[in-house]
Amino acid sequence: MPELFPLSPVHYVAAPLLAAFLLPLVAKLSRSFIKILPGLTFLYVLYVSAVLYPQALQAPIIEQIAGWAPPLGINLYYGPMAGLFASLFSALGFIVWLYSLTQMKQEPLDRFYILLMMLVAGATGMVLTGDIFNLFVFMEITAISAYSLTAFLREDDKAEAGFKYILIGSLASAFVLLGIAILYSYTGTLNLADLALNMDKVPLSVRVIVFGLFLVGFGIEAEIFPLNGWAPDAYSAAPAPVSALFAGITVKAALYALARVTILLFPFAGSMALISILGLVTLVISELAALHQKNLFRMLAYSSMGQVGLAIAALGLFTAEGVYAALFAMINHAIVKGMLFLTVFAMAGGSATLDGLNGMGRKKPILSLLFTLGAFAIIGLPPFSGFWSKLSVLTAMGQTGNYAMIAIVLATTIVEAAYFLRATGRLYLSEGNPAEGKTPLSAIAALAVLAAGILWIGFFPGSIDETLTAGAQDLLDTAKYTEGVLKD
Amino acid sequence: MKKLLAAFLLGFIGYYLYTAFAGVPFGENKMEVGKDYLETTVPKTGAVNTVTSIVVNYRGFDTLGEVTVLFLAATGLGAILFGMKGKPEDKHREPSSILTTGAKALFPIIVLLGAYIFIHGHLTPGGGFQGGTIIATGVLILILGIKSFHANHALLSVMESLAGITFVVAGILGLAFGKNFLENILPLGTPGQVLSAGIIPIIYIAVGFKVGAELAGVLDTLMSTTRGEE
Amino acid sequence: MIYYIASIAVMLIGLYAVLVKKNLIKIVIGLSLMDAGTHLLLVAIGFIKGGTAPIFSEPGLTADAMVDPVPQALVLTAIVIGLAVTAVALALVIRIYAQHKTLDIRKISSLKW
Amino acid sequence: MILLQWTLTPELLYQAGTGILLFLLVVAAIFSVVQKDLLMAIVGTSLVSLILSVLFLLLHAPDVALTEAAIGVALTTAIFLIALRKTGRYEE
Amino acid sequence: MDITGIPFFLAVSFGGAFLAYLMNFAHRFLRNAVVLLTVSASAALLFWLGDETFSMxxxxxxLTLGKTPYSLFFAGIVALLAVPTVLFSFTYMAKEERPAMYYLNLLITIAAMYGILFSLDLLSLFIFWEIMTWxxxxxxxxxxxxxxxxxxxxxLYSAAGAxxxxxxxxxxxxxxxxxxxxxVARSFVLQNPLMQLMLAGTLLFGFSVKAGLMPMHGWAPDAYAESPAPFTALFSGALSKMGIFGMGMVLYQIFLQSPFSLPVRELLAWAGGITSALATLRAIQQTDAKRLLAYSSVAQLGYIVMGLALGTPLSMMAALFITLLHGVFKAMLFFAVGAVYFRTGLTDLNELRGLIRRMPVSFLTVLMAIISLANIPPLGGFVGKWLLYESLIQSDHYFLVIVAFFSSTASFLYVYRLIFSIFLGQEEKEFEHVKEVPFLTMQLPMLALAAVTFITGIFPGIVLAPISSALTYLGFPIQHDMWSMSMLFNEWGNRMNLLAMISVIGTVFLTGFTILYFYRMRRTRYVTTKDIHTSGEVPTENENLTYAINFYQPFERAAHPVLSKSIRAWIDWIGRSVSELGxxxxxxxxxxxxxxxxxxxxxxxxxxxxxxxxx
Known part of the structure; x- marks a missing residue:
């Protein structure tokens, strides 16, 4: 099937879309096929990224949808950074699918898999597209599948979390749409590259207002401090495979969009510094708030908001090392937090509380080991991937000379160590009656892949160095982006 | 007090938005991309209605995304209200006879109107979305009018999926013919005719069916959820 | 110009409802009002005095006497997205009501801290 | 008397029409937000959509007018009413 | 990768750890064999380590790794303590659950310590430091x-430091x-003094947390008391010495030329002194054996920091000597307490009593250890303390000398309490079943270490040779006239011949013992510990007159004002306020x-x- 037509970045979106539409039909034929189709789609998308990503490292692939040149039509910009994110998302999607084969029992399974596939496809679309309105549409796709997935489980307070998410989410989309309207009213175009070129048409005061709107709009999805009220509820209400995807994918896509828009359209000095400060504030507040959490998923939710804050702080440095460090932090966070969510669900089921972990070391030794590995990786202890990502963030901050930031990041790491080790310590308590149950092999396999990722990056951080530098280059080099897109 | 603070804040935001739009002269021709669309729509895409050509051809990817959003809303709705299937009779009170006969009489006309709109999408104003919604309102009248009426969910979801697949396949065909995704591969025909403008009518008819089936499904799911008392 | 003022006003009224009103359905109404305001704003941006609808129905119409079609295309998509989001929001409201038996947003905050 | 000298030129009629409709639009919006009885509030929303659809016509955007009419007035109101049917009727 | 290179050395240590973890699933004995092999191999390899540095x-x-005489000395300490710890834990951990995790982490800690010592750049030092911590x-x-x-x-304490x-x-x-x-040292000098102070200050703070200096010692008593006995020996014996290694490296390789160097070192010396004094007082209060030993470790480390901070060649020699000796006798004490716990399951001084006849070897080990801890001549402790006092007097820190004297004499109090309440006094029926610990795996390490204290007591030269090579590397000129194999000199020209002194004491002791044994022993009557008369009554069988409960009550009342306000409460307050903010x-x-x-x-x-x- 793959050779039937030339591979291009649009397959990232078209294949899952086709599968999503096919799934209701397929569900009528045979129940078991519901589980197989998403796997095939994710495999196909992984195959696409395996073929395309190396090409993207040399030169960004720019694809025009429906054959129209960029200012008229929509174009997909598949540079090293977009490639990195797209491959990461598809890999995470595949692992979560593998995991939820056996762990996800909630009934309307065909609907669950449709929403899951579209969550991943929407986020990949956000990363690929080069048109600002198209970015809005893909943000909506990701958001609407996220709303429905948050309220997927039947227990009582899930709908409440869903409503909070949709309330704040539609505020975000209204503000983004308003921002697009203002931009269009001044510049008259919608293509990102075209916009970047004639941003001078927009007077400075209006540019600040539009930056504010976009910051709030994308900030809500990227969980920046004052805007992330919905996040803890959404993470703890959604089924664990979905929360893993939230932490790994939706946040990263929104963060990428925010970064791309800010660097292209609003490069004035204050914007990135402001983002960096917001990131730090998010880091400090969510790490401290996580200290008192009894529900494990809520604790992981706060911790992932903190890690995203760290990535934002690094991104805000606006230097090549800063973006390099932000990318590294994002990848590490996606892998480790994904593993933690899935491990906790496998260990303690839906309502995992801190006391539920007591003495789990004896009953489920493999899972406890994985949890300990994840906890050490998140804190950033040496032999694991977290250490290198935190170190690159700190050196990036060191280079730009703000030592206070380094002190804050290190202080919050101690707080992070406090609540993660409290949980890890409980695993090895002698008393306590933890939940029984054998974890099926496919779930363990999914976790093992993530653990292998952590260890691989931990021992060979150089291996992903090249992709990260290319990605950082790609994001910062706006001239190459605009000239590449509008070359004809 | 809260109301006062809210009013003040909104006044503040309103002022800033107003200053943002102060610089935009109302009614002046400041089209950049719009001009190119208007000039190239008839020769390049063959569609007379520029809005439809933009929606389906130039920015077809948006509409693909758009259809997915609607599809996800229908699936999401079904997933959220999954456990709340109610008994048929608690749908609503006994409809009056006027409503029933009116519904029976009106339904075919509404469907005809809807079909006309999405078939002539590229000629007259309107298109897939508008036509589909009109058909859905037709089904709504049936649901309200006839007590025992139940939308056949199986048929609706099959129609929905087939329409969606035709849309995506139309896009993939563009790739198969060596062009780009969603590019027009059929002859443009003479503008103004029904069979003109390449794949635009086909896509819009597919969208029409899809939207019609989806919204009918959504309405029926919503109608048949339990009152919440039990 | 008054189109801009009116659409911003409608949007702010919607935002006001979201911020102040306690009833869930009233909040969803507020959200759809905000969307409506934005859609009017977008179309008003595209309007050109003396321009006709961007459809070449008769042969005589020329490109430069037409209204800007792009915002209309955007609004078309935005309205349907608005519908989709409102439908999901209302489904959530129905489920919340089925479980909490109240529509007051203050009473449904069991997930906190 | 002065009034009569005005000839109702289409231009003037157009201006007056938009002015009144926009004013009605804002009033309908306020009505639907302030109204205690949710049914009336929903009727207010559909009124807003209706005025919006007419306004779109005045702005020479027939496609959008048709969409607004079909979706805004018909379906959104229907969905709201069904949701209202399944939940409590009166606010606060 | 050649055998003598450092990467091979680290590969053996870390590889052994994982191999042991795998072996655990094969068979218990196989695992023990692999563990012992790894530790002894790494100890042996120390002697053939090549000098070339290795960077990757x-x-x-x-990251660059390499051997220096300074780090080799510390590596010697780690090796010296690692082998007995591993031997001791074979039987001790037999009953405990999850032995695989225990051995894996033990070997990783040992390997990480070697890693810290052999890293020539700050980052690899930090990496191994964190691995050791977790x-x-x-x-x-x-x-x-x-x-x-x-x-x-x-x-959390060590994370703050790290x-x-x-x-x-x-x-x-x-x-x-x-x-x-x-x-780093070269560019450090160019910074402005304030920045130098800040950077060196944070580095010293980090290292002194692990060394348990006073304000930052909060973690030591709990951690030592709760960790399994064999590991505690390594914990207090070797892990805390990494902090000393780090402080030495910072003070004398990076921070030496900076103008603030002298005042900081003075402050550190006083901090060391106060730590030793307060910790000794605190130790006297303890009723649990392990906590008592924990506080005594903090006190001894206070001495080492004092010696280190003075910075004269003699004080450095004293500090390094005490570092080694403290490791040895602290390990002996923890092993003995571990042995008692292994047999009786108790470490509370109030419950234990009269085990001297049941566990003679443990008694002997504790006796040797407390003699060297209270620095009485025949054993090693004396030499270290002697050098320390001389260096204090030479660099005329007279107040510090007073503090040092006070705390070392006070240390005799808690040491005596330890040996009295566990081994001496009347026997209890409940301890009838208690047998001595098995010879090969538990007694041997204790006796070996006792032998080490004995030998270093007589021939300190054996230890002073590597110390002086380490110090010359650090930049302290050690003239050969300051010591010889068993002779200690000091500036005022008088010499102290340890060998002669001990041989005289030994002969006197032996002759007296033989005379008494043959002449009087025949007429003596064997007396049970119950055979004592208190004001004429004969104690009944189960009534016990010797008890150690609130042993030092009057002394504690006297020291109460000093001990009431503890710094730990202040640090716990910080913890509480952070979580309240959360x-x-x-x-x-x-x-x-x-x-x-x-x-x-x-x-x-x-x-x-x-x-x-x-x-």
């Missing part, structure tokens, strides 16, 4: 129960462009969707106002 590029940083954390919480709280507390080190490492890397300690911040998420909408709108207005006001 990792994640954009260049593996020792996993070991501390091994027993479960309130060991977890102690473990987390330990990790991140202080990382803070200055990142800044130094940013300043000097390279991580090598030499380059609790307060948590309430920002009120759970009501509308308030979140309010936050969004408020943030937007703030953004719009700030934006347009600034630009």
């Amino acid at each position: 590029e990792m994640g954009g940083f260049v 593996s020792s954390f996993l070991l501390t919480i091994h027993k479960g129960g309130n060991a977890t709280k102690a473990g987390v507390k330990y990790f 991140y202080a080190i990382l803070f200055s490492v990142v800044i130094l890397y940013n300043m000097s462009g390279s991580l090598l300690i030499e380059d 609790d307060f911040l948590r309430h920002i998420y009120t759970g009501d969707g509308q308030t979140y909408a309010w936050y969004v709108v408020l943030f937007l207005t703030f953004m719009l106002a700030a934006g347009s006001w600034i630009l």
Whole structure:
């Protein structure tokens, strides 16, 4: 099937879309096929990224949808950074699918898999597209599948979390749409590259207002401090495979969009510094708030908001090392937090509380080991991937000379160590009656892949160095982006 | 007090938005991309209605995304209200006879109107979305009018999926013919005719069916959820 | 110009409802009002005095006497997205009501801290 | 008397029409937000959509007018009413 | 990769750890064999380590490993303690659960310690430092129960220290462009003095947390008390010495030329002195054997820091000598207490009594250890303390001498309490079943270490040779006239011949013992510990007259004003206030969707106002 037509970045979106539409039909034929189709789609998308990503490292692939040149039509910009994110998302999607084969029992399974596939496809679309309105549409796709997935489980307070998410989410989309309207009213175009070129048409005061709107709009999805009220509820209400995807994918896509828009359209000095400060504030507040959490998923939710804050702080440095460090932090966070969510669900089921972990070391030794590995990786202890990502963030901050930031990041790491080790310590308590149950092999396999990722990056951080530098280059080099897109 | 603070804040935001739009002269021709669309729509895409050509051809990817959003809303709705299937009779009170006969009489006309709109999408104003919604309102009248009426969910979801697949396949065909995704591969025909403008009518008819089936499904799911008392 | 003022006003009224009103359905109404305001704003941006609808129905119409079609295309998509989001929001409201038996947003905050 | 000298030129009629409709639009919006009885509030929303659809016509955007009419007035109101049917009727 | 290179050495240590973990699934004996093999192999390999440095590029940083005489000495200590610890834990851990995790973490900790010592650049030092911290954390919480709280507390303290080190490492890397300690030292001098103070201050803070200096020692008593006995020996014997190694490296390789160097060292010396004094007083209060030994470790480390901070060649020699000796006799004490716990399951001094006849070898080990701890001539402890006193007097720190004298004499109090309440006094029926610990795996390590204290007591030269080579590397000229194999000289020209002194004492003791034994022994009657008359009554069978409960009550009342306000309470207060802040911040998420909408709108207005006001 793959050779039937030339591979291009649009397959990232078209294949899952086709599968999503096919799934209701397929569900009528045979129940078991519901589980197989998403796997095939994710495999196909992984195959696409395996073929395309190396090409993207040399030169960004720019694809025009429906054959129209960029200012008229929509174009997909598949540079090293977009490639990195797209491959990461598809890999995470595949692992979560593998995991939820056996762990996800909630009934309307065909609907669950449709929403899951579209969550991943929407986020990949956000990363690929080069048109600002198209970015809005893909943000909506990701958001609407996220709303429905948050309220997927039947227990009582899930709908409440869903409503909070949709309330704040539609505020975000209204503000983004308003921002697009203002931009269009001044510049008259919608293509990102075209916009970047004639941003001078927009007077400075209006540019600040539009930056504010976009910051709030994308900030809500990227969980920046004052805007992330919905996040803890959404993470703890959604089924664990979905929360893993939230932490790994939706946040990263929104963060990428925010970064791309800010660097292209609003490069004035204050914007990135402001983002960096917001990131730090998010880091400090969510790490401290996580200290008192009894529900494990809520604790992981706060911790992932903190890690995203760290990535934002690094991104805000606006230097090549800063973006390099932000990318590294994002990848590490996606892998480790994904593993933690899935491990906790496998260990303690839906309502995992801190006391539920007591003495789990004896009953489920493999899972406890994985949890300990994840906890050490998140804190950033040496032999694991977290250490290198935190170190690159700190050196990036060191280079730009703000030592206070380094002190804050290190202080919050101690707080992070406090609540993660409290949980890890409980695993090895002698008393306590933890939940029984054998974890099926496919779930363990999914976790093992993530653990292998952590260890691989931990021992060979150089291996992903090249992709990260290319990605950082790609994001910062706006001239190459605009000239590449509008070359004809 | 809260109301006062809210009013003040909104006044503040309103002022800033107003200053943002102060610089935009109302009614002046400041089209950049719009001009190119208007000039190239008839020769390049063959569609007379520029809005439809933009929606389906130039920015077809948006509409693909758009259809997915609607599809996800229908699936999401079904997933959220999954456990709340109610008994048929608690749908609503006994409809009056006027409503029933009116519904029976009106339904075919509404469907005809809807079909006309999405078939002539590229000629007259309107298109897939508008036509589909009109058909859905037709089904709504049936649901309200006839007590025992139940939308056949199986048929609706099959129609929905087939329409969606035709849309995506139309896009993939563009790739198969060596062009780009969603590019027009059929002859443009003479503008103004029904069979003109390449794949635009086909896509819009597919969208029409899809939207019609989806919204009918959504309405029926919503109608048949339990009152919440039990 | 008054189109801009009116659409911003409608949007702010919607935002006001979201911020102040306690009833869930009233909040969803507020959200759809905000969307409506934005859609009017977008179309008003595209309007050109003396321009006709961007459809070449008769042969005589020329490109430069037409209204800007792009915002209309955007609004078309935005309205349907608005519908989709409102439908999901209302489904959530129905489920919340089925479980909490109240529509007051203050009473449904069991997930906190 | 002065009034009569005005000839109702289409231009003037157009201006007056938009002015009144926009004013009605804002009033309908306020009505639907302030109204205690949710049914009336929903009727207010559909009124807003209706005025919006007419306004779109005045702005020479027939496609959008048709969409607004079909979706805004018909379906959104229907969905709201069904949701209202399944939940409590009166606010606060 | 050649045999004598450092990478092979580290590969053996870390590889052995994982091999042992795998072997655990094969067979218990096989695992023990692999563990013993790894430890002894790494100990042996120390002697053939080549001098060439080895560097590799990792994640954009260049990590270099290499051997220096200074680090070789510390590696010797680690090796000296590692082998007995492993031997001791074979039987001790037989009953415990999850032995695989225990051995894995134990070997990782040992390997990490070697890693710290052999890293020539700050980053690899930090990497191994963190590996050591988390593996020792996993070991501390091994027993479960309130060991977890102690473990987390330990990790947080050392995380605070480690991140202080990382803070200055990142800044130094940013300043000097390279991580090598030499380059860092060269560029360190160019900084302005205030920055130098800040950087050196954070580094010293980081290392002194692990060395348990007074304000930062909060974790030591709980961590030592809760961790399994064999590991505690390594914990207090070797792990805390890494802190000393680090402080030495910072003080004399990086911070020496800076103007602030002298006042900082003076401050450290006083901190060491106060630590030793207060910790000794605190130790006297303890009723649990392990906590008592924990405080005594903190006190001894106070001496070492005092010696280190003085900076004269003699004080450095004293400090390094005490570092080795403390490791040895502390290990002996923890092994003995571990043996008692292994047999009786108790470490509370009030319950234990009269085990001298049941466990003679343990008694002998404790006796030898406390003699050397209270630095009485025949054993090693004396030499270290003697050098320390001489160096204090030479550099005329007279007040410090008073403090040192006070705390070392006071240390005799808690030491005596330890041996009296466990071994002496009337026997109890409940301890009838107690047998001596098995010879090969438990008695042998204790006796071997006792032998070491004995030998170093007579021939200190054996230890002083590597010390002086380490110190010449650090830049302290050691003239050969300061010591010879068993002779100690001092500036005022008088000499002290240890061998002669001990041989005289030995002969006198032996002759007296033989005479008494043959002449009087025949007529003596064997007396049971119950055979004592108190004011004419004969004690009944189960009534016990010797008891150790509130042994030093009058002394404690006297020292009460000093001991009442403990620094630990102040640090716990910090912990509590941070978690209260967390609790307060948590309430920002009120759970009501509308308030979140309010936050969004408020943030937007703030953004719009700030934006347009600034630009």
